[in-house]
Amino acid sequence: MRDEFRADLQIVSQLLVDMAEGVRGALRQATTALLTADRAAAETVVAGDAEIDSLYRDVEERVCDLLARQAPVASDLRAMITALHVAADLERMGDLADHVAKTALRRHPSPAVPAELRPVFRDMATIADRMAEEIASLLAKPDATLAAQLDSDDDAMDDLHRSLFGVLLGDDWPYGVETAIDATLLGRFYERFADHAVNVGEHVIYLITGESAA
Amino acid sequence: MRDEFRADLQIVSQLLVDMAEGVRGALRQATTALLTADRAAAETVVAGDAEIDSLYRDVEERVCDLLARQAPVASDLRAMITALHVAADLERMGDLADHVAKTALRRHPSPAVPAELRPVFRDMATIADRMAEEIASLLAKPDATLAAQLDSDDDAMDDLHRSLFGVLLGDDWPYGVETAIDATLLGRFYERFADHAVNVGEHVIYLITGESAA
Structure with a gap:
């Protein structure tokens, strides 16, 4: 029973790693779409x-199924509730990559981001990508130092x-209000992506240490 | 055992109603702060x-405690997982009210929203308030027609x-980029508040019918 439970939890864990890699790939492609007005990349995302x-949904169903079939002890229960939280954060990160891609599509074939802003978005995307990589590693193998790294990445994002x-x-912003609105929303999408990555790190730390970061 | 479980679930349900009423009050006050540059209202939020x-946190702890103490049957399990989802949406709605209040504070004593935009924000706030009221009712007493009402409110919000x-x-926007950025973010806060209200409605419907809206 206990071994079976461990095996099931391992499957859930692998699904979370798959989600993290999926959202990482999605944001990479969405950034390509954004910075190079690449329609195909946007549509893929x-x-x-x-x-x-x-x-x-697969994570949710497996966790519910596990909870129903087993009578988990407290620490296992914590792992399962954490899995639900992490999956919800990752799902939202996927939505944010989708929003970036849709912004690129809405302006296509024009670039949604003017040349002056591309460096800052490229840097935001680089940090977001590193954070997604870190949470994929963290989910595969919990590590408190990596979780701390997420905080400093998030500061850089801010x-x-x-x-x-x-x-x-x-004073010399030449592109008018429409481009400013796009840039405002895009900036928020990357920043929220980073926030959710930090949340994932905090959930994993809570799982290791039993202590909340808040 | 079963009666005790029912009583515990009832406490969780009441906490969710309290949260819904709390976020409703928070957004009302945040809107007052925004539209009348009322510093005290913003600080209260x-x-x-x-x-x-x-x-x-209270909802989370009680649900975890319930899961640990009892071996819930499938339908009770569904109610508990739903409670976790609903609590997460409500917590985020509280954050969004907080963001609106902080935007008002950042511009104080100037109004963050110029006169031309106040009617649209007042209307968005009215709809958001109605949606928060609807989810508070829905959580107190599940009702499929009320959940459908949330969808039409959300369309009006969009x-x-x-x-x-x-x-x-x-062509005649006279306020420049800074005010446009504030308005863009504020618009997103109200719109996301409504999205989370719709999520809550969908979770409750899932609980009643067992069918996902997606």
Whole structure:
């Protein structure tokens, strides 16, 4: 019974790693779509979101099934509730990649982001990508130092987010309100992606240490 | 055992109603802060968010405790997992009210929203308030017609959100980029508040019917 439970939990864990890799790939492609007005990349992301959603449902069903079949002890219970939280964060990260891709599509064939803003979005995307990689590693093998790294990445993301507003609010912003609105929303999508990655890190740490970061 | 379980689930249910009423009150006050540059109202919302977060933790702990103490049957299990989802949505709705209040504070004593945009924000707030009221009722007494009402409210919210962009992108927008950025983010906060309310409705419907809306 106990071995069977471990094996089932291992499957859930692998599904979460798959989700993390899926959302990482989605945001990479969405960023390509955004920065190079690549329609095919954007469409791949939008079509692929259903797969991430389906992994999410799979995690939920397996956790519910496990809870129903077994009478888990407290620590196992904590692992399962954590899996539900992590899956919800990852599902939302997939939505945010989808929003980036849809913004690129809405402006296609024009680029949604003017040349001046591409460096800041490229940097935000690099950090987001690293964070997604870190949570995939963390889910495969819990590690408190990696979870701490997520916090410093998130600080870097917040700095970039502020510098984005600096550009938008500069006296010499030449692109008008529509482009500023797009950039505002895009900035928020990357920043929220990072927030959810931090949440995942906190959930995993809670699982290791039993202590909440809050 | 079964009666005790019912009583515990009833407590969780009441906590969710309290959360729904809490986020409703928070968004009402945040809107007042926004539309009348009322500093005290904004500070009340920001200070009150901790209480909503604390209710959230309370729901989580009680559900975990229930899962650990009892060996719930499938339908009870579904109710508990639903409670976790609903609590997470409500917690996020509280955060969004907090974001609205903080935007008002950041611009205080200037109004964050210029006169031209106040009607659209007032309408968005009215719909958001009705949706929060509906989910509080729904959580107290599940009702499929009320859940359907949430969808039509959400459509109205989306229409208002689009009309907001119409104003921002009009040839005669006189307020510059900074005000447009604030309005863009504020619009998103109200729209996301409504999305989470719809999620809550879907979770409750799933609980009644066993059928997912997706």
